[in-house]
Structures are given as C-alpha cells and as structure tokens.
Amino acid sequence: MSGMIADTITLTAPFAGWLAPLDAVPDAVFAERMMGEGFAIDPTEGVLRAPAAGEVLSVPESAHAVTLRLDNGAELLLHIGLDTVALGGEGFDAKVFAGQRVAAGDVLIAFDLDAVAVSAKALITPVVVANDGYVLRIEQPGRLVDAGAPVAVVHRTPAKAGAQPHQVRESGAAVESTSELGPGLRGGTEERAERTVAVSAVHGIHARPAARIAATLRPFVAEVTLATAEDSANARSSVALLGLGVGTGSTVRIVGVGPDARAAVDAVAELILSGLGEAASAPALPVVRTHGPVTASPGLAIGQALQLRAADQAVPDQGGGIADERVALDTALSVVAGGLAGTRGPAAEIAEAHRALLDDPELRRVAGEGIAAGHSAAFAWRSATVRAAEAIRATGDALLIERIADLKDLERQVIAALLGTSGPDIPALRPHTILIAEDLLPSQFLSLDTANLAGICTAAGGPTSHVAILAASAGIPMLVAAGDGVLAIGDGTPLILDADAAILAVEPSPEALAEASERLSVTRERRAREAAAAHEPCRMADGTRIEIFANLGSVADAAAAIAAGAEGCGLLRTEFLFLDRDTAPDEEEQRETYSRIAATLGDRPLIVRTLDIGGDKPVPYLPMAGEDNPALGLRGVRLSLARPDLMRLQLGAILRGVPAGQCRIMLPMVADLGDYRPVRALLDEVRGELDIADRVQLGVMIETPAAAMLAGQIAREADFLSIGTNDLTQYTLAADRGNAAVSQRIDAMHPAVLRLVREVGKGAKDAGRWAGMCGGLASDPLAAPILIGLGITELSATPAAIPGLKAVVRTLDMQTCAALAEKACDAASAAEVRTLAREALA
Known part of the structure; x- marks a missing residue:
C-alpha cells in the first residue's frame, strides 16, 4: 500500500x-x-x-x-x-x-x-x-x-x-x-438459560419437527442442546435430535449458552409447546402388522407387478487427498441442495427436511472424520448416513425409523453427484404398472412415469413416510409394510392393489378382477364426465357465470390447460424465461414465446404477469444487495420500477406477441396506486410507439394486505384485480412460507385472509371491475363456494384441477355461497372454515 x-x-x-x-x-x-x-x-x-x-x-x-x-x-x-x-x-x-x-x-x-x-x-x-x-x-x-x-x-x-x-x-x-x-x-458476557418442557406433538420429534427446531435457531448465536434423562443432542442437528427418540409426552430440557441464550431457549420452548408445527391431533395411524400391508395412500389399482431393485453404486474407499475430497463433498452437497430449491406443492416441506439433513452438523462432522482418515468423500458420506440410520433404528420408534428412507435418499443423491452419475437406474414403466420395492425413496418416486404407474407396494416403509405423502398427493394408491414376501412376486404377475382395504391380491380370481374393474369403472366414468363437461363454459346452478382459467408457466402448460378445459390463462408466470440462465432474454425471444402461448390458447384471454423476480427468485445477471427479509424487499413491480429498461422491453415483447384483444397484463406485488400509475403511463407510451390503437387492459395482482384494503381505490383505475393467495397469506399471518419453523401456520382458508378477499370482491364490484384469484387456493374445490360467495368471479387453477373444479361450481348457487362465505369470515380458525365447507359440499 x-x-x-x-x-x-x-x-x-x-x-x-x-x-x-x-x-x-x-x-x-x-x-x-x-x-x-x-x-x-x-x-x-x-x-x-x-x-x-x-x-x-x-x-x-x-x-x-x-x-x-x-x-x-x-x-x-x-x-x-x-x-x-x-x-x-x-x-x-x-x-x-x-x-x-x-x-x-x-x-x-x-x-x-x-x-x-x-x-x-x-x-x-x-x-x-x-x-x-x-x-x-x-x-x-x-x-x-x-x-x-x-x-x-x-x-x-x-x-x-x-x-x-x-x-x-x-x-x-x-x-x-x-x-x-x-x-x-x-463483546458481551456469556449467558446460560434452561427450560424443561413436555413434547405434545402427536408424533414427537421426527424429521419435520427436528428441521423446524434447527430453523428456529438460525437467527440466534447461542449454542443450544436438547436433553432427555438418558442423552442430549445439538439442537441445530436434525440427525442428532432424531437419535434422541423423543416421543409424544416426553419431557426435554433445553439448555442454551451464549449472549442470546434466553431468547434462543424461549424460542425453542415455545415451538415445542405449540406442537412443533404438527397437527394438534391426528387420525389414528393404522397398526403396522407383520402379516399384512398398511394403507399409505388410498385407492384401487389393477395391473402387473414390476420389481424395483435399485442397487447402491460402488464407491472408492481411498480418497484423492483430504482437501480435494472435502471440496468435492461440499460441492456435491450444494448441488443436491440446489436441486431442492424452489420445490413447490406437497414436496416443498419434504425438500425443507432434506435440506436440513444436508446441512446437518452431525452428518457433516462424521463425514469429515472419514475424509480426514483418508477415505473418499463418497465413502465417508455413506458411512455417516449409515451411522445416523443405525442410531435412529436403535430407538425402536417405528415413526422415526420411517425417516431412515430420507437419509438413504440423500446418501444416494450425494454419491451420484460425487460420481457424476444419474444414480441408480429407474426402470421404464409399462401401462398399469404396480411397482413393488423393499422401500421407495422420495427422489425415486419423483423420477417415475406416473402416467403408467397404477399403484405401489413396499415390503418396508410406513404410512407417514415422505414417499407416502407424495403418492397420496399424486393420487397413486400405495401399500407399505407388506413384508418381504412381496419381493418374491415375479414381474408381470397380475395384481389387485386395494389400498382402501389394505389388500394386495396376487393372481386374483376372475370374479375378483370383475368386481375391482367395476369399481374402477365407476370412478373413471365420473372423471370422464367431468373431463367432457370441462370444455363447456362454467355456470353455477342458478346460471351465474364463473370463469375457470389456468395458471401457466410454459408453452406446454398452455396445451395441457386447453386439453383440460381452461377458458383462458389467469396467470402466465413470465419469470420462467428469466430463471436458470446467465443473461436476460432479449425482446425477440420473449415476443416469440408469448406469441406461441397466445396461439395455443386460440382466442381465449391471456393474462401475462410482468416479471416477478427478487425475493426467493434471484437471477445472477441482476445483482441485488443482500436483504434481511427478501420477501419484503425489492421484488415484483418494485424491481420493475427500479429497472424501467427491463419493464419497457418486456411490455414491448408482450404487446408485439399477444393480440390486443386477447392481451391482459398484470402487475405483481402492488401496494397502492403509486405502484400502478407509472406502469400504466409506460404501457400507453410503448403502445403508442408500436402504433397499437386498442387500449390494453392492465390489472393488479393483490398479494399485499395494503392492496387488499385499498382494493376499491385501486379498482377505480386498474382494469381488473386478481388475488395471489400464497403471498397474501404469508403477509397476513406473518408466517414465512419458506421457513419450516412457521410454514405450517400458513392456510389461505384462515378467516383473516378470507376477510381480505371479501374486501377485494366488494371493492371490485363497487368499481364495476371483476375480481379473480390465481393463487393456490383457487385450485381447491373445497374453497370454491366460499370464494364465489366473497365476490370472486374468475378462478385460475392448475390444469389438472380444472375438470373437478368446474364440476363442483356447477352444483352451487349464489345465495348459498354468500351465506357460507359470511360464516367462514366469522369463523375462529382455518380448520373451522374447512369443516363448514365440507359440510356445505356434502
């Protein structure tokens, strides 16, 4: 210097x-x-x-x-x-x-x-x-x-x-x-704090609660330990917590040491006392029997057996140097964790638990010991997961033992990343395949061709395993804990898998096949009726018109939506063009994609949401300063206003790619008219530059409580309003949907959220506008009567949900919906709202 x-x-x-x-x-x-x-x-x-x-x-x-x-x-x-x-x-x-x-x-x-x-x-x-x-x-x-x-x-x-x-x-x-x-x-003094609490969570401390405890401690610096009468564990380690074998009714001692020990201990104690994010009560689990299978996902399937025998990949014992192997393991863990990022739907909570395991200090410590002893990263990682699995198995707790499959899943994924392979081969499925395996891992399920998958039966596993959750979400009948005998069933053997009755019939009689076929036929006929009627405009029983649109994220989605009976697109997520790349798409690339989607929709309306990145969707070519709370930071329309060059380019691509009569544009993350007016002016300016005479509709996505409360004011200038329930719910309930410690609190059927929906419906009606919903709640048939009663006249759902959603809406009348909606807004909880809705639809 x-x-x-x-x-x-x-x-x-x-x-x-x-x-x-x-x-x-x-x-x-x-x-x-x-x-x-x-x-x-x-x-x-x-x-x-x-x-x-x-x-x-x-x-x-x-x-x-x-x-x-x-x-x-x-x-x-x-x-x-x-x-x-x-x-x-x-x-x-x-x-x-x-x-x-x-x-x-x-x-x-x-x-x-x-x-x-x-x-x-x-x-x-x-x-x-x-x-x-x-x-x-x-x-x-x-x-x-x-x-x-x-x-x-x-x-x-x-x-x-x-x-x-x-x-x-x-x-x-x-x-x-x-x-x-x-x-x-x-610069402060060490503080020690301690509390003893009882665990009331229905299944004790298993994988998801363990991940929530670790997530709760992230803002704190204190070292925190959970202790039972027999043992103790690092509270930041999901694996160590599982090894404690803490069941419901157990008492644990929480000990913290550090400058914020009291706050850290209190945070963990309150999480445990609140039920660890698990349901306060749960239906009785099926008894795991050694002589017969247990239902994990209901349903009926007729098909042919196919055995899945995925062998572990061979790994080298000796490493190529401690430093190199350590870097290799860190890289592989990052690759697998990156693959879990952005997971949505039922797999999101599973991905959160898997990310916690990948970052588990105990697993990393044991793997580090193996590397330091001269072993390869793959050998050391396998040894660490095996040791953790043995500790969990030693607890003898059947519910905890189900989580060993998650460890095995991550063992295989990380080893595949280390070896540069795709992992064990997943067999191609023929139509009506009933898959049989010793156990099935979540990543294996996600790799299966579910179009040809009729059912699943595993020798081991349990009804609350993560793969059981995925199977139930996909509507795939599944039996678990069927015993080793099922592994001897030959490929191609005829089977009836009746998950409702917990029966697997091998080489069934003609009479049994006929009865099962009749039951399947009834279900298929109902779905066929729904699918056929889905292509007709949706009207309620009293004649009220309700538009059923689809949420899209690609050209392929548009084709699937039309096949499912969508009447238009209520949300095109344009960020799919901007993510997972090193540079932003130029105007011509955007125009061409928007044009293809518009052509696929025919003359049906296309609502294009402007770029919604930032927050949990960063891109490398738009560097932004670190934010303490990205969900409340520079994202959505805020980023577009900060980068008018990007906004102008995207508006030009939309206007050139989508016919004016079909085109509607929607702004995300609006709080008030101050976010809307500059974009309206820019849109009209770009439209003039392109010599487009027709006015193009510009609407607002209602995602913030502020926008919901100002809906009437906004609707007097905006052309339409559409509610995004995912963000609106997390902001209303002050619960980060990406935080495992509180994400279980998020339910869009909460009365507080429904009251904001009511404000939007009323504000739009008073201004002579329409109000729709494109968030996750719009796909739930159970919510449809309440939403319609609150003034929502357009529901934009996932393509797969459209036939069933239309079938439900056609049975409703406005008077009944309005009465149900008022009861829902006056309810005390989301659970009470769901009970009201189920009773009304029944």
Whole structure:
C-alpha cells in the first residue's frame, strides 16, 4: 500500500490455498453477506497471517478467529473454518493479543490443519469487512494462491473518507447472525438459560419437527442442546435430535449458552409447546402388522407387478487427498441442495427436511472424520448416513425409523453427484404398472412415469413416510409394510392393489378382477364426465357465470390447460424465461414465446404477469444487495420500477406477441396506486410507439394486505384485480412460507385472509371491475363456494384441477355461497372454515 493512499489497502492471502468468493462458503451467514463483503480461502497450511498492517481488536478464547482494524479503519474478521468455535480452542494457538500492532504477513494464529479438518464443518475461511462504509473487491477468484499474494483491495467509500477509525462495536451486523464467533468477538458476557418442557406433538420429534427446531435457531448465536434423562443432542442437528427418540409426552430440557441464550431457549420452548408445527391431533395411524400391508395412500389399482431393485453404486474407499475430497463433498452437497430449491406443492416441506439433513452438523462432522482418515468423500458420506440410520433404528420408534428412507435418499443423491452419475437406474414403466420395492425413496418416486404407474407396494416403509405423502398427493394408491414376501412376486404377475382395504391380491380370481374393474369403472366414468363437461363454459346452478382459467408457466402448460378445459390463462408466470440462465432474454425471444402461448390458447384471454423476480427468485445477471427479509424487499413491480429498461422491453415483447384483444397484463406485488400509475403511463407510451390503437387492459395482482384494503381505490383505475393467495397469506399471518419453523401456520382458508378477499370482491364490484384469484387456493374445490360467495368471479387453477373444479361450481348457487362465505369470515380458525365447507359440499 502506498503511504499516500490511506483510504485504499491491498489485502494479501493470509495463507496458501484456494481463493473463492463468499458464495462458495457453505454457511448462509457468510454466503449471503449477513456479516459483510469479503472473500474466502480453503487453506492448505495451518498458519493464519495478517493480510495487512493494523491493530488486533479481539481474539476469542477459542482462538479460532481474529478481528483486525486496518489503517483505513476497516474492521476485518478472519474466521478459520466453520463451526470451529465448538472446538473450544482445541487445535488452535493464538500468537497475538488484543491491542497488539501487526504488520502484513505477521503470524496471527497457528492451528493443526488435520485435527481441525476432522471436527469442523469445513476449513474454508471467510475474510470479511465487518463494519459499514467500506468496499472490498476480490481479485480473480477461483485460483490457487500463495501466502502473501495480493487477493483483494478494501477502500473507504467517499462518505467514510477522512473519518477517524472507530472502536469495535459491542454488537452489530458483523456478528449478530452467526453462531460461531464465540464470546471474545461479541463483546458481551456469556449467558446460560434452561427450560424443561413436555413434547405434545402427536408424533414427537421426527424429521419435520427436528428441521423446524434447527430453523428456529438460525437467527440466534447461542449454542443450544436438547436433553432427555438418558442423552442430549445439538439442537441445530436434525440427525442428532432424531437419535434422541423423543416421543409424544416426553419431557426435554433445553439448555442454551451464549449472549442470546434466553431468547434462543424461549424460542425453542415455545415451538415445542405449540406442537412443533404438527397437527394438534391426528387420525389414528393404522397398526403396522407383520402379516399384512398398511394403507399409505388410498385407492384401487389393477395391473402387473414390476420389481424395483435399485442397487447402491460402488464407491472408492481411498480418497484423492483430504482437501480435494472435502471440496468435492461440499460441492456435491450444494448441488443436491440446489436441486431442492424452489420445490413447490406437497414436496416443498419434504425438500425443507432434506435440506436440513444436508446441512446437518452431525452428518457433516462424521463425514469429515472419514475424509480426514483418508477415505473418499463418497465413502465417508455413506458411512455417516449409515451411522445416523443405525442410531435412529436403535430407538425402536417405528415413526422415526420411517425417516431412515430420507437419509438413504440423500446418501444416494450425494454419491451420484460425487460420481457424476444419474444414480441408480429407474426402470421404464409399462401401462398399469404396480411397482413393488423393499422401500421407495422420495427422489425415486419423483423420477417415475406416473402416467403408467397404477399403484405401489413396499415390503418396508410406513404410512407417514415422505414417499407416502407424495403418492397420496399424486393420487397413486400405495401399500407399505407388506413384508418381504412381496419381493418374491415375479414381474408381470397380475395384481389387485386395494389400498382402501389394505389388500394386495396376487393372481386374483376372475370374479375378483370383475368386481375391482367395476369399481374402477365407476370412478373413471365420473372423471370422464367431468373431463367432457370441462370444455363447456362454467355456470353455477342458478346460471351465474364463473370463469375457470389456468395458471401457466410454459408453452406446454398452455396445451395441457386447453386439453383440460381452461377458458383462458389467469396467470402466465413470465419469470420462467428469466430463471436458470446467465443473461436476460432479449425482446425477440420473449415476443416469440408469448406469441406461441397466445396461439395455443386460440382466442381465449391471456393474462401475462410482468416479471416477478427478487425475493426467493434471484437471477445472477441482476445483482441485488443482500436483504434481511427478501420477501419484503425489492421484488415484483418494485424491481420493475427500479429497472424501467427491463419493464419497457418486456411490455414491448408482450404487446408485439399477444393480440390486443386477447392481451391482459398484470402487475405483481402492488401496494397502492403509486405502484400502478407509472406502469400504466409506460404501457400507453410503448403502445403508442408500436402504433397499437386498442387500449390494453392492465390489472393488479393483490398479494399485499395494503392492496387488499385499498382494493376499491385501486379498482377505480386498474382494469381488473386478481388475488395471489400464497403471498397474501404469508403477509397476513406473518408466517414465512419458506421457513419450516412457521410454514405450517400458513392456510389461505384462515378467516383473516378470507376477510381480505371479501374486501377485494366488494371493492371490485363497487368499481364495476371483476375480481379473480390465481393463487393456490383457487385450485381447491373445497374453497370454491366460499370464494364465489366473497365476490370472486374468475378462478385460475392448475390444469389438472380444472375438470373437478368446474364440476363442483356447477352444483352451487349464489345465495348459498354468500351465506357460507359470511360464516367462514366469522369463523375462529382455518380448520373451522374447512369443516363448514365440507359440510356445505356434502
């Protein structure tokens, strides 16, 4: 650094290793820049050096980190590895002390590289600027560097230039979100808190509750333990919690140590006392019998047997070096976790539980020990999952044992990622296949051709397994716990799988086949009637017209919607064009896609939602600053208004691709008319530039409580209103739908949400506009009478739901719907609303 340029300092590599951006750190606190901007190095030596001259601000007693104040005032945190505070200083030797002056290259901490590697989550070391007013730029990440090589520059922003270096903060953004820094970096005193509570969740602490406990602790820094009379476990580890074997009625002791221990312990205690997100009561589970199958998903199937025998892939025992194998495992875990991102529908909660397992500190620790012992990453990961499965099996709890399938699933997926293969082969299914297996994993089910899958029977497994949830959602009859005898059934053997009666008939008699065929025929005839009538306009029994549209996300979706009887598109999610790519689509690519979808719909209305990215749908070519709460941040129309160039381009593509008479445009994430008016003006401007004479409808997607309460005001200017229940529900109930700890609270049938729907229906009617719904609730036939009674005249559903939805709507009359809707708004809970709806439809 030149002595004349005090504001800018060059940082050198604190040790030799692989230089990477913070995105490569498998810890959200660092990767999402909660601590600040910086870089990371995966070290190949056990000596941490000063990357620049400065003063040592603090070194924790555990000696796993150090904070420096550089000569330009930047406070630099160097954090050796992840989860290393848990080592309690074992393997670390601090060579400096607080207040000491150091020069670039001076040794700060010496550590035992191999010993730390065995116990740490990862050795990759983040280096971040922990105070505001500074910018750090990394130089050429993705390369091996020697200790002392220039790797980054940090400089003060203009507002900061000339300011005096300030004292280290007692608390702040630099440390408030991480659980690893230790008391020496927090500036506060350690706090200990403890509570004892009873577990009332109907199935105790199994996979999903364990994931919710871990998720609840993410905002806290304290170390938290759950203990029974016999054992204890890290509360951040789903696997360790499962190993406790905590059932309903058990008592657990929650112990926290750290600066926010009381708040962390209280948060976990309240989660447990509230039922861990599980239903307060549940129907009695079928008794698992050794001599016969158990129903996991109801229904009837006639078909031929096909055995699924998926063998594990062979893995090498010996690794190619500790550092390489560790990087390989981290990469594979990230790949599998990335594949779970964005999961929707019934698989979303399963994906959340699987992500928690992938990030489980106990699994990672055991796998790290295997790698440090010289094994390959694949061998070590398999050993870790097997050990965890054995611990769960040792509890003897049948419900917990069902979760072993999730561990096996992730074992196979991670190994496939490590080996660069697609994993065990899934056989091609012929029509009317009844699949038989020892057990079936969620990823295997999702790979099956469900069009040819008539039913499933497994020798093992349980009725509450995750694959059972998926099968029930897909309408596939499934039996579990049928015993090893089913594995001897030959491929092609005729079967009747009666999941309603928990019977698997092998080589059934002609009479049994005839009876089962008759039952299937009745069901098929009903569905055929619904499908045939689905192509007629939908009218209620009293003649009231209700439009049934479809939600679309591709050209293929449009074709499926027309085949299902959709009367138009109530929501085209245009972000499918923008995601999973390195650059934004140009205007011509967008125009061509919109045009194909419009042509597929014929002359049916097409409502195109403008770009809805940001929040949980970021894209790499639109870098945005990290947000503490992306769901409330720069997303939807807010991002479009911040980037009018993108908005103008998309509006031009829509207007050129969709005929004006067919085209309707909808804005997401609107709060009030201040979000609507600028886009209306821009749309009219672009329309004039394209010489389009006809006015194009511009509507608003009601997703915020603010927009719902102002619906009448908005409807006086907007051409239509359409409710997005997914976001509206999470905002209304203050429950993040991506947070496993609270997502179970989200139910769009909650009376508070329905009252907002009533405001939208009334506001639209008073303004002479129509109000629709394109959120998930619109696909639920149970909700249809209530929504119609609240003033909704258009329902945009998934294509598969359209025939059944139309069949229900045709049985309704407006007077009955209005009365039911008022009762629903006055109900005390979503459960009460659903009971009212079921009684009304019955």
